[in-house]
Amino acid sequence: MDDVAAIAGVHSTTVSMALRAHPSIAENTRRRIIEIAAQIGYVRDPLLDAFNYHRLQKLAVKQPPSIAFVIDAASSAYFFGSGYHPLVYEGVRAVATAQHLTLEVFALGTRDMTANRLNTILTSRGINGVLLSTFTPTTKSIALDWSQFSAVKIESHHLLPELDVVSNDQCQAARLCMRHLRELGYRRIGLATATDDESRLERTFSSGFLVEQAEHPEDERVPPLFFERGHIGTIAGRVEAWIKEHQVDALMTNWHELIAINDWDGTSTRLTSTSLRVPQDVAFASLDVPSGCPHIGGIVQNHRLVGVRAMEQLAIMVRTFRKGAPENPSSTSVPGFWREGGTVPPKAVLAKR
Structure with a gap:
């Protein structure tokens, strides 16, 4: 191999790579090296080739995805x-x-x-x-x-x-939440969530809620409330009016901003910016119970x-x-x-x- 390299005016590594048709060696260079090797009778050692292949496979560093x-x-x-x-x-x-x-x-x-x-x-x-x-x-x-x-x-x-x-599975979350609320004795159960949450989640909260509600007496069905994202005080005011209008006894929502989480005194708190007490005036069931709030009941996702x-x-x-x-x-x-x-x-x- 050294003789081929000397005649071709290249390094022996170049000769080795050219004889293995390595893509980094230019086509003209590769052909010239092959011709020189043929002229002087150089033949690659198959045992050495096999050894080198095995060594390279073992030492190859693969980039993780x-x-x-x-x-x-x-x-x-x-x-x-x-x-x-x-x-x-x-x-x-x-x-x-x-x-x-x-x-x-x-x-x-x-x-x-x-x-x-x-x-x-x-x-x-x-x-x-x-x-x-x-x-x-x-x-x-x-x-x-x-x-x-x-x-x-x-x-x-x-x-x-x-x-x-x-x-x-937001549909399963809504259905499971409603079933447990009914087992606990609540009958005027309402769902409140943002319109863009409904869009982002393909209306899975409301579909689960409405499927469960369809199995209950008509006089116990509360229309869901969908509100636009905005100032929480304004949203809470809408929720309070809806609760009073439909005599909601249990609120299902994925909006934790609607409850004064940090004001829990061991027995109650309030809906944000309202006079409604939780759970005395309305029960609060989260559709996505936050961690670190053991007093909040609902669905853990x-x-x-x-x-x-x-x-x-x-x-x-x-x-x-x-x-x-x-x-x-x-x-x-x-x-x-x-x-x-x-x-x-x-x-x-x-x-x-």
């Missing part, structure tokens, strides 16, 4: 007091660590992070997996070159393109498990090279469970107070 966890810069207001994003990210990170995946977080929607810039960053860094975590309804679509990425959405049913999605399931699904897609928007997107729903709390005692207990 990289995943982008993309959040909406404007979505923090949607999860006041719930710690939603940290819990989802905790689940995502746990799977990434266990499967040796690198993970980077990007907040899309800031002045410095547009979809075009994000696309450029992901491509240049070799990131081939994207998790889209809970975008507000104002973001209708994200213009990335999706043919280059494997992708899964967390919540964000409205967001285009249509991708596989993993979310909490497993946000961490949503993150785990989404990351597991994306990891499989990345490793099997499934890229782009699927023809038939899948939807995975993670159920929640009921938890007792002081804000929703049995109605018979309230009657004795």
Whole structure:
């Protein structure tokens, strides 16, 4: 090999690579080296080739797949007091660590992070997996070159393109909540939530509520209240008027801002900016019980498990090279469970107070 290198005026490593048709060696150089080797009768040693191949396979360093966890810069207001994003990210990170995946977080929607810039960053860094975590309804679509990425959405049913999605089972949460409230003796049960929450979650809260309500006597059916996002005092005023108009005895909502969480005195608190006492005037059942509030009863949603399931699904897609928007997107729903709390005692207990 050294003789071939000397005649060709190149390094012996170049000769070795040329004889193995390595793409980094120019075609003209490769042909010249092959001709010189043939002229002087040089023949590659097959045993040495086999040894080198085995050694390189053992020593090869494989770059672990990289995943982008993309959040909406404007979505923090949607999860006041719930710690939603940290819990989802905790689940995502746990799977990434266990499967040796690198993970980077990007907040899309800031002045410095547009979809075009994000696309450029992901491509240049070799990131081939994207998790889209809970975008507000104002973001209708994200213009990335999706043919280059494997992708899964967390919540964000409205967001285009249509991708596989993993979310909490909000329909099951509403149905389970209503069943437990009726078991506790409540009959005038009402649902209050924001119109954009309904849009973002594909109306799963209201569909579960209405399905359960249809099984009950007509005189016990309360029309759901959908309000626009705004000042909490204004929203609370609407909720108070609706409660009084329809004689609601138990309120179901995913809005923790509607209750004075920190004013719980062991037996009661109030709806925010109102004179209504909880639970004496109206019981309060959360559709997404916040952590660290044992006095609030309702549905505990497993946000961490949503993150785990989404990351597991994306990891499989990345490793099997499934890229782009699927023809038939899948939807995975993670159920929640009921938890007792002081804000929703049995109605018979309230009657004795």
